[in-house]
Amino acid sequence: MAGVVTGDDVRITRKVQQLGSSTLAVTLPAEWAREHEVEKGDSVVVQRDESSGSLLVVPDRTLVEDAETTVDASGLDADALGRAVVAQYVLGRRLVHVVDDGPIAPAHRDAVLDAERGLMGVGIVEETTEAMTLRCSIAADDFELPTLLGRLDRTETTMRDDALAAFLDGDAERARAVEQRHAQVDKLFYLLLRVLFATYRNPDLNRAVGVDTGFPLIGYRSVAQDVVLMADAATDLAALTGEPIPATAREHLTGLEDAIDDAADAARNAVVDPSYADVTRAREALDRARNRTDAANESLERERPEPLLRLQRAVCALSGDTRHVRDTLDVATRLTFRDGSGATPE
Template sequence: MRKLSEVRKVQRFGKSTLMVSLPAEWVKEMGLKPGDLVKITVRSNGTLVISPQRSHKLREESVVEILISSKTSDELLRRAIYTSYITGHDKIVIKSVDSNLTPDQVQGVRSMVRALIGAEIVEQDLSRIVVQVFVDTARYNIQSLVARMINIIKSMVNYLNAALRDLNTSLFRELLELEFELDRVYTLAVRYTYVLSSQRDGEAGEEAQLLTEYRALIKSLEDVGDTLSSIAKLVNDNDTLKRFAEHLREPIAEISDLINYALDVMMTSMNSRNILLANKSVDITAELASYFSKLEYSVVKRVGMEEYPRIRSMLERIRLACNYLQGSAEMIFDIVVASKGGKIDLTIK
């Protein structure tokens, strides 16, 4: 529908009620009739947003068709399916225009679908595959998805700590499984933000106003998980690093505790919208940088300068994970402060 911008006079109705009528064109477009409910949202800047209250009305299904040929690589196909998912499409139709789908293409579709929460292959023949996404975005909110990502990262930190302590290959494998699950939740969170951005003003509420911050936050958290999994792969495939693992157990355990503490404070501050707690999480993650310098010095003392270059790659990844974590804490601080609108209370009692 075309955008409307009108000036209407507020009228008195009864002794104490003020009233303004709704634009007739908008009422007709929305299909409203007497007795229907409308949702009224008051924003922090004083703007009043009115939208139809239609919890029963489903969003119109979005369908995308991906045309491929026998020369289309399975990697390109996977990437197109991924993008179609995160941009909010509900049905993804893959069709070969010149021949049957190749075995690699079919396998590429299947592996991609397994990586997408709520996606299933519902139709398949020699030249066509239909993927249906059964995710109901109304059941989710971005804050719960962020909390899920933080909890997975905490588990990854604990598994990495235990794996380095015990040099247990199965623990390294479990950490990689957790990273796969983190990627799935991240992808769903990205999809959610795209769907949220397409909704009418007023339907999405505060989350829609902070989409940029939330997108940066979930990307930063995904980077933390990717870095932790890269440490697991590096150590598990490197006998030299395994040999030095005993020198790293104590400092790694200490930094793991600090990371988990930072994650707990980050999640609590986000859930409670507490500015002081959010600021504390930023301070804790900043402290990780100075703590890492102590860790590095401790490792040099334990293994010597000649051997240090052999384990430097792992330590650099730990430093990188801490940097990403600090970025996540800063984004949560921005979200908490922005949620306060025109009044930011920094008083300490």
């Protein structure tokens, strides 16, 4: 039976056939079957994507193709080359060869070295005048996604706590430590994306990484991005560090941060281990954070303490976190009621 192929075999149309009284079937493209070494009698995994309802079909075994790739540096500027290396890491490549038409430019070499330092488990294993090879020693099933998200969570929370302490006390050294810690957040984020992508392509990895395919994977991606954005906000807050803040202006900021910490902790817990109690706790903490933000802004408007501009920016940086926590809470709520808590989502 012929299929309709468009583009580079990205979209292939197949007619649905009826087998027996109640069974429908479609054929697998011959080229795809050869590429994945699928033969008569083999099993395939058919996984439903909850976000779209589409079906993902993969061999019932871990795929190992595309473990090696080459990035052509010619025609790319240094920033683009660095992003290309990071992208290949996320896509699960074990070996990435960077080549050029001639000697690799110093800026290109620096970009590859920066990418190496910013990616967990990556090292340069070979370098010549015209090529560099990076190898990743990490396999997707080396880590569980809940563990990775927990590490990302704790690093971001520490950044926010230290950023506020540095801002309040005028501690420049502590502020610099916050900025430096962002590199660890980026490493964990890219590693989490690598594991997510591998699991999406290989549903058989679900048990190894501790998360179902479908919406949970999409949810973890969304939550991880929110954590990175909150780490960005912590870096922005740390950058506001100057003279110590007067005691009269501290109460609103510390109360706001406490509410954000509580909301983020509850929401992220409910993503890893769906719980109606944590969803409720996160909602209540977000309400407190909103009230604290309003009170802080009203106080600044009424009393106009010094340094007013830095205080306003600090409130803005912290209150912006509540939007990201609310996005995480949306994921947690869907996961909680997806698992069946017997309650009705608000």
